[in-house]
Structure formats: C-alpha cells, structure tokens
Amino acid sequence: MKDKVLTILPPPTQQINSVIALRAGVELYVLRLDLMHLLVNGNKWFKLKYNLLEAKQKNFTTLLTFGGAYSNHIFATAAAGNLLGFRTIGVIRGEQKLPLNPTLSFAVQQGMQLVYMNRETYRQRNTPKLQQDLQQRFGEVFVIPEGGSNLNGVRGCTEIISDTAAYDTICVACGTGTSLAGITLSLHPGQRAIAFPVLKNGEFLTQEIDSLLNNYLASGLPIPNHSSTHWQLICNYHFGGYAKVNNELLMFSQQFQQKHGVPLDYVYTAKMFYGVMDLLQQGFFPPGDRLLLVHTGGLQGNIGMKEPIE
Numbered sequence: 001m002k003d004k005v006l007t008i009l010p011p012p013t014q015q016i017n018s019v020i021a022l023r024a025g026v027e028l029y030v031l032r033l034d035l036m037h038l039l040v041n042g043n044k045w046f047k048l049k050y051n052l053l054e055a056k057q058k059n060f061t062t063l064l065t066f067g068g069a070y071s072n073h074i075f076a077t078a079a080a081g082n083l084l085g086f087r088t089i090g091v092i093r094g095e096q097k098l099p100l101n102p103t104l105s106f107a108v109q110q111g112m113q114l115v116y117m118n119r120e121t122y123r124q125r126n127t128p129k130l131q132q133d134l135q136q137r138f139g140e141v142f143v144i145p146e147g148g149s150n151l152n153g154v155r156g157c158t159e160i161i162s163d164t165a166a167y168d169t170i171c172v173a174c175g176t177g178t179s180l181a182g183i184t185l186s187l188h189p190g191q192r193a194i195a196f197p198v199l200k201n202g203e204f205l206t207q208e209i210d211s212l213l214n215n216y217l218a219s220g221l222p223i224p225n226h227s228s229t230h231w232q233l234i235c236n237y238h239f240g241g242y243a244k245v246n247n248e249l250l251m252f253s254q255q256f257q258q259k260h261g262v263p264l265d266y267v268y269t270a271k272m273f274y275g276v277m278d279l280l281q282q283g284f285f286p287p288g289d290r291l292l293l294v295h296t297g298g299l300q301g302n303i304g305m306k307e308p309i310e
C-alpha cells in the first residue's frame with residue numbers, strides 16, 4: 001500500500017464535559033475514528049486494512065464486496081480501492097433504484113462497478129457456490145465479505161484502541177460484532193467492552209460474537225492482549241431496528257453535536273451514544289469509571305437519510 005496515497009491519521013480522543021456524566025461521577029471520552037481520513041475512516045478502515053494488505057500481497061487487482069444501498073462499507077471500499085489503485089465491484093442487495101442515492105453515486109464516482117442482486121440470492125453470498133459464480137463472472141477477484149467482517153476485519157479492530165489501559169469501559173455500536181470482537185481481544189485486566197446492537201433482537205449476536213472470537217483465537221493471528229474477556233451486549237437501544245430512527249433520536253443527536261461538537265450518524269453511533277447517556281442517568285456505570293465511546297464513523301450515511309417518521 002502506498003502511504004503517500006492513503007494517509008490515515010491516528011484518531012484523536014476528546015473528553016466530553018457533560019453534566020450527566022459529572023453527576024454520575026464518570027469520566028467520558030470519545031475516540032474519534034471518524035476523523036482519521038475524509039473518506040476511509042471509522043471502524044471501516046480497521047476492517048479493511050488487513051483485507052487490503054492481503055489483496056495487495058497476493059497481487060489481486062480487483063476487490064469485490066457486498067453491501068446494502070446505504071452501506072458505509074461500500075462507500076469506504078470504493079474510496080480505498082480508488083486511492084490504492086484497485087478496481088472495485090460492489091454487489092448491492094436489492095434492485096437498482098434511480099437516481100442513485102448519495103452513497104452509491106459516490107461509489108460510482110470512485111470507479112466502483114455496481115452489480116445488483118435480488119435479496120434471495122444475496123442471502124447466499126457467503127456460500128462457495130455463489131462465490132464460484134462470481135469468480136467465473138468477474139475473473140480473479142479478492143472477495144471481502146459484507147461489512148469487512150472476516151478474520152482480517154477482526155484483526156484490524158484489535159488495533160482500534162491503542163491506549164486501552166487508560167479506560168475501564170469501552171462502548172461501541174454493534175452491527176455484526178466484528179468491532180466488538182477486535183476490541184475485546186485488546187482489553188487489559190479489569191476492563192470491559194459493551195456493545196449496543198442497532199438491530200432489533202440483537203441477542204442473537206452473542207453466539208456470532210463468540211464464534212468470531214473463537215475462530216480468531218484458533219487462527220494464530222496476533223492477539224494484542226486479551227487479558228479480559230468481559231464483554232456484553234445491551235440490546236434495548238435499537239429504536240425499532242436497523243436504520244430506524246425517531247424524532248427523539250434525531251433531537252438527541254443534534255443536541256449532542258451542538259453541545260459537544262461531535263456529529264453522530266443515525267444508524268449506529270447516535271443509538272450507542274443515546275444508550276450510554278441514558279444508562280449514565282440510571283446509575284449503570286460505577287462512579288469513578290473512565291468510559292471510552294468509540295465513534296465508528298458512518299457520517300456519510302446521514303446525507304442519504306430521509307427525515308424520520310415517528
């Protein structure tokens with residue numbers, strides 16, 4: 001990878017001076033992964049990093065990946081591919097809708113070829129049969145799963161927090177749990193990680209995260225720390241499900257940005273931040289806790305978001 005082309009900055013940490021945190025006796029910090037690069041940022045960068053390195057090392061010239069029409073991963077892969085000189089193909093779930101939304105227009109501008117797949121076929125995207133079909137259709141392509149959620153993705157996420165020791169609790173929004181798995185593998189003794197699923201009935205993720213962790217531990221890939229295995233899911237801040245928002249969440253997000261200068265995306269980070277602030281008011285975190293909220297990026301998604309209907 002040519003560093004000249006894709007320069008990723010270390011994420012700054014910002015303290016949040018909030019009355020709610022003060023009353024709870026808790027120190028609140030945000031790790032701003034959204035500020036690492038204009039286009040390739042957030043947890044997306046960490047999930048892509050080792051996939052891009054492997055593709056380069058194996059001399060692939062084309063990346064193929066999957067996502068929904070508003071996918072942060074499609075956005076970031078298109079940008080990273082363009083900056084690093086890969087051809088990119090995005091397999092998009094569902095039918096084509098014209099005009100393209102801002103996420104997909106951007107992907108096309110970056111040179112990504114979009115291929116639409118009906119939802120039933122899309123569900124089989126990880127099967128050997130469909131992967132073979134894609135290789136036949138597009139030739140030698142380096143396949144990155146939806147959301148960058150593979151062992152390379154977990155490996156990258158073990159690097160999200162460089163100074164884990166400074167915090168007691170790490171909070172992160174959760175889609176597949178890949179970011180949580182990586183963060184958990186970097187915990188120090190006495191620390192815990194808490195993930196907030198943005199999907200309804202997120203409890204099912206417990207099993208998926210366990211298997212992500214077990215597969216990673218069995219893979220022989222580097223493990224930075226893993227002296228604590230204390231992770232948990234808090235499943236009641238999904239606001240009705242994936243990409244569902246209401247006016248309360250929208251207002252929270254706007255007020256948080258006004259007060260603290262941190263913009264939030266409605267699909268992921270706003271739900272986690274809302275959950276943390278609510279739990280602070282309930283006394284969930286012990287006084288003295290140093291809390292790190294991981295801002296996983298995703299702000300591009302706000303552009304294409306329609307006004308929420310309550």
Ligand SMILES: Cc1ncc(COP(=O)(O)O)c(C=O)c1O
Pocket residue numbers: 042043072073147149173174175176177178179180265268269296297298299
């Ligand atoms: C902005 C943002 N935050 C959080 C997540 C959830 O990450 P994970 O799938 O690793 O749980 C995603 C999806 O990848 C995302 O795009």
